[in-house]
Amino acid sequence: MTSPDSQTESLDQQLLETITVQDRQYQKYSIDHHISFVPIDDEEEERLEIQHRVFQRVFDDRLIFPPVPRPRRVLDCGYGAGSWAIEAALRYPGCEVRARKAFCFKRTDRRSSKVTGVDISSHMIPDDIPDNLWLQVDDLNRPFTFPSNWFDLVHSRLLATGLNRSRWQSYFQDIKRVLKPGGWVQIVEIYFNVQSDNGSITEEHGLRQWSARFMRSLEDTKDLRVGTRLKTLMMGAGLVDVDARMIPLPLSAWSGDPRMREIGLANRDNVQRLFSALAHYPLTQRQHMPQEEFQALVTKAAQEADNPKIKAYFPV
């Protein structure tokens, strides 16, 4: 079906279907095809917005780190609630920002058509988006169909729960292909194995149990440790001038350093939701953990994340 605005085509019905599991909504297609097991409901949209604000504090309000002063074409892989893509489009009005998210859709010429079709993220994306932001729907596990030498910057943030383990190598090759010579890729991933600044987390802690169970629940299909090998992957794809940094993201306001304390305070709200949001489907549906056990684990992990003596952080 093509809309009256001829530049818009509707998504297949199957891409719009959702399923509800214990009050959380998921995209059915994504679950059925083992793409993403993260909810796509209002609660997740709110969490992603909070998380984006946290990252903006961590990155001192910079959206783009590499030297791309006047980006013309930017690709945002996995736009989620659209926070980064919308801000980038507003901050760089002379730039077209393209953002990709799960699922395919019949496309018109991507060079001239503004995609506004309904997608999995239509309820995570605000109604009003900047004119220079084009949203389209696709599965990033599949090869990119963008022209070569096209983008000044590719931004990719928190896709470890959605990209297949076997995809990372070709993902970076695709990114390299679509980047203009001299273009940049900027990627952020969380390593979900919670750490402690004073080494106080043991196997008995809910935080360690949550990390271990969550990572195990997806290990047949996703690589939740990919954050630790991004540099190797990028260099393997032939990207050059690669700079990788590990940044500790405090789970609550435990730090003595005022800036990190403020970040931890802001992140607390995200973290208290994240334990349940990310692990709910993988643990209760894929690993068949009883709901009560899951709730107890999440509550324990959340309490420990809040305990200033544990000094818990995620390596980012």
Ligand SMILES: C[S@@+](CC[C@H](N)C(=O)[O-])C[C@H]1O[C@@H](n2cnc3c(N)ncnc32)[C@H](O)[C@@H]1O
């Ligand atoms: C954790 S969210 C991060 C959203 C955004 N990048 C941010 O940092 O706020 C991950 C997003 O990637 C999308 N995603 C996951 N796997 C994907 C895939 N294989 N193809 C396209 N999008 C995917 C999810 O639907 C979700 O919206």
